[in-house]
Amino acid sequence: xxxxxxxxxxxxxxxxxxxxxxxxxYANSLSNCLTKKEIKLxxxxxxxxxxxxxxxxxxxxxxxSYKEYVESFKEHPRKIPESKKVNDYLIExxxxxxxxxxxxxxxxxxxxxxxxxxxxxxxxxxxxxxxxKEIIDISLMVVSEGLNKSLTEKEFDSKTMKIFIGIExxxxxxxxxxx
Numbered sequence: 001x002x003x004x005x006x007x008x009x010x011x012x013x014x015x016x017x018x019x020x021x022x023x024x025x026y027a028n029s030l031s032n033c034l035t036k037k038e039i040k041l042x043x044x045x046x047x048x049x050x051x052x053x054x055x056x057x058x059x060x061x062x063x064x065s066y067k068e069y070v071e072s073f074k075e076h077p078r079k080i081p082e083s084k085k086v087n088d089y090l091i092e093x094x095x096x097x098x099x100x101x102x103x104x105x106x107x108x109x110x111x112x113x114x115x116x117x118x119x120x121x122x123x124x125x126x127x128x129x130x131x132x133k134e135i136i137d138i139s140l141m142v143v144s145e146g147l148n149k150s151l152t153e154k155e156f157d158s159k160t161m162k163i164f165i166g167i168e169x170x171x172x173x174x175x176x177x178x179x
Contacts, residue, residue: 024050026159033115038098042163048089049166063157066165070156073144073169090174106176107136108168120160124151129164140169 024047027039034042050062057065093099102112113133120126128150132143147156155161 029119046166063153067156070144074141122155122158
């Protein structure tokens, strides 16, 4: 009986420990552009967004979930349902300095975009973000089509692309709806 109890406790302990390891760290590489507090807040936003899309696009590979979200963008640009967690995050974000580092006049801030470009490890992602920077006020429906035609599932799985999609295709739209 003691062995069974010990086994159950061990399994529970390792399950809890595994859950904590899944914390999103996509923005950690942006330390030359953002403070530690801003990185933590951006990672929190990425994690919340990712939780939301995983409820809709249940895939083994998270990159594929991001790809499907962008693919469906033309048909359902606001497919993710409202959530208190998302709304609370947006309130927290709008009160922070990070908000102004990400957006200027409801558009992605060029300095923030340059930081993403600089830190991108994937040449194709870098190229697409550079093209986006040149025509930043282009419709996201057009951008989604370009991303889907140009990027592989593995490139959608890059940290830079995950940040870009969450910020520009989700939070940017939500913020513009609020204002």
